Amino acid sequence: MPVNAWIAASDTEKINQALTRLRERGVPNSCPRCGHYSWIAELVAFHASPMPPSVRPSINIANVGSYIPALALTCRNCGSIFQHNLITLGLMENTTP
């Protein structure tokens, strides 16, 4: 989805796009904690601060800025929460300078 189309899309369309990307990438639909298949899906942005260089791992961590846009999935049965980075899924651009 082009960036402008993403911005104009409704939250429901964005959630459906993110769920489609997860299916395309082989993410299982069942909860890994309890095995149920019923989820609450929400778009969230959680704040992140860059790690100080002294504790930064040697791997390249992209997409770390003032916030990380994500699809949050909460299992309706056990309450486990999983977050999927929308930049990594190719649905939003990384705006980190």
Ligand SMILES: [Zn+2]
């Ligand atoms: Zn569960």
